[in-house]
Amino acid sequence: MKIVKFGGSSLSSGVQIRKVFQIVKSDPERRIVVVSAPGKRFKGDVKITDLLLKLAEAILNEEKTAQIYEQIFLRYQAIGDFFKIPRSGIEQLKEHLYSVAQADYPSNDFFRAALSAQGENMSAHLITLIFKQLGLKARLLTPKEVGLTVSGEARKAQILPGSYAKIAKTKFTDNEVLIFPGFFGITKNGLINTFSRGGSDITGAILARGFGADLYENFTDVDSIYAVNPGLVADPAPIKEMTYNEMRELSYAGFAVFHDEAILPAIQGKIPICVKNTNRPEMPGTKIVPRDKVSHKNKITGIASSHHFQAIYLHRYLINREVGFTAKILKIMADLNISYEHMPSGIDDLTIILDKNQLTNGRKEKLTQRIKDEIQPDDLQWRNDYAIIMVVGEGLVNRVGAMADIVDPIRDAGISLTMVNQGSSEISIMLGVRPEDEQKAVKAIYNDHFENGHPKKELQIPRASFKSVSKSLIANFFV
């Protein structure tokens, strides 16, 4: 059984929803369909969720709302009309939305949560009607019915672990296709609460784990995840298959197909994930699977990069022999709610690499001052911005020549490295370069390992040898 999730662009219009219907109908294993709110139909279009949030603000500020309501309903009506759904169906949605908007909420944020969740809710209602109209045995299923219970602050919902057992008990009959609204769950008090990010991705991942699906299909508007950012390299190689950990390491430094945290429930349930394109469902997409399900191990699966980093460099004699020195610095960082990415240290030196987006509202100055006052380093310097490149592959590290494979093309491209980190993650190597060298460096590594949109042959290590390598690694290093 497959859980299928469709993003906003896949549900933005009648034409798109017809594709979705064909996809669902073509495979009887596609039993549970998680839907988003209608997204943009064209550049400059407005997403339903954004309209709903605008509506919430207008209501809170007691401003006029008629035009916003109109804009929302016209979107649903256009979709309904495309499939010749009786107007009474759309009227039901209207009544529903008015009643949600008029109810009482414990806070403004719970009001915003409830209203913004209606994009998915109304989508699910309408698509159930459409699928029935088109001849599928479709039924609406809701977070409340399956027991998708969440806790947490308003608009930062967290799944409650007990939910999975409840979801597993949900009954449905053969041939039935269930339509499920993404993006929200129900609190113990019966309130709607929305997830902070990843939206419907996380709902799909939760259901995949709860129902113990064979596959979680995530339909979006790209053919696959690529080995490198298409903005940096033209026509990059698609990734056919990768492990959960590869996905997570790549997401970390800039891959944005979906939010890595949003798929955690699927990872926890060991459910394979497939990213596919609604517009070209015949393309194989990208499969994301547990390590023991991968057919071969890539030396390099993907290369991600990001350039929003800065670093503090500290110098003090015998820094590495001084017990508690680093702890003091990290205490200061914790006090200021600043996390670090990486912290290379030498005999007299320590560098702390940070996401510079954290250094707003005078935090950079506060951090500098507190380190100066409390640590009294011999020297403290902020280093210029720089870029981090993550090279990721299950077969990358713990192998003769692993590092040489990466740094030789960097040298040949005439680029000097400001940082290299190998040793924690078993599947990635982290490099630092100047931001102006980022694209050139990524290209150099990519071109050395891929050609004509495919990995070079020697990049793949057959599964058989993978297993034996893996065993010896466990013996002396840990995998």
Place this chain on the structure above:
Amino acid sequence: MKIVKFGGSSLSSGVQIRKVFQIVKSDPERRIVVVSAPGKRFKGDVKITDLLLKLAEAILNEEKTAQIYEQIFLRYQAIGDFFKIPRSGIEQLKEHLYSVAQADYPSNDFFRAALSAQGENMSAHLITLIFKQLGLKARLLTPKEVGLTVSGEARKAQILPGSYAKIAKTKFTDNEVLIFPGFFGITKNGLINTFSRGGSDITGAILARGFGADLYENFTDVDSIYAVNPGLVADPAPIKEMTYNEMRELSYAGFAVFHDEAILPAIQGKIPICVKNTNRPEMPGTKIVPRDKVSHKNKITGIASSHHFQAIYLHRYLINREVGFTAKILKIMADLNISYEHMPSGIDDLTIILDKNQLTNGRKEKLTQRIKDEIQPDDLQWRNDYAIIMVVGEGLVNRVGAMADIVDPIRDAGISLTMVNQGSSEISIMLGVRPEDEQKAVKAIYNDHFENGHPKKELQIPRASFKSVSKSLIANFFV
């Protein structure tokens, strides 16, 4: 003016001391001679300092002492007789040592300090007599006279910063050679206190800084410091010149010519240091100089290695986004008085590399338990022992191909790397390998960069280009 320090093997016998005399006499700039206690004359011989510590224990335990006294005095007498010093000179030493042994001390450790310092003290007395006998205008100078004042626990003396100004005011006349006992200073209460390590090296470094010497010559029993451990590579290249920082980074991972902390005062005073061989003073030795005094910059000056490391590997989802996680771990380490060498981190992983000699007395178990209890990682593993290789050179990093230069020979030798760290120190790259690969890896890097006991030509970057490179580095990176 030069400060000249001689180690125990250079002062172990009349034959050796005659060499010392010739060295001092041959250069009128050699004005202040710091002496150690007589060391071993042959394998299995006992150092005077060890005899004095044995004597101290015998006195504390009220055991027989006559034989130990006899052993000590016979060593000095043999030296005196070699130079035909009147026996009355040796009698003075005896009376002096008896009086030191019979005085009152605030603790047993201050007693041990006072007694163990007499090896150097008696050495300085006797060498003054010998140098006079041989026709030099020699004069004994003592820590008390120059104001070499120390604080700290017994046998862990620390120089008081005010000492340098006092030392600078010490007067001496032209043509005078001053003989100074190493290894100890005087507390504010007038007690003898000894340095914890480096012994006479630190006294020489303190005087070099205090007197503002042009050079601090450190005479020992090797021709020079070598680019690699002669125990790992036969006939390695001597290092003719290196910077303070290179010396410190190399000492850190296993170079043992002298203790890096012991030369800190010379570094602080920017006094060039020269390590030379008493037995072959015509050899150029190794010069250790400030960065702005180096004649050229080496890509690789030396390769040190050490294999007394272990690591804890921790895994927890989103470890790098969790503010305060590392701080908690380091707090635990600080509580247990454990310091770390290096701490590579990834998105979900953190590795802490430790000197395993710290993990005695149940500390490893305590550390493991506290991390499990207080941090609750998803996974915690102790990794096997492994070796760290430090490749050091002022021209190593921040240059195209720096990392490739190091890892290509490692790959060609068929060795896989367990850790790579570049990014904190500007002059070193740290590699991890399995202990069984340590020698092979060091040899591979060495043989790729040195031949016939000399660095390959391209290893040296002329000073002119060094300066300009250095400037651009300051601009975008910091040196």
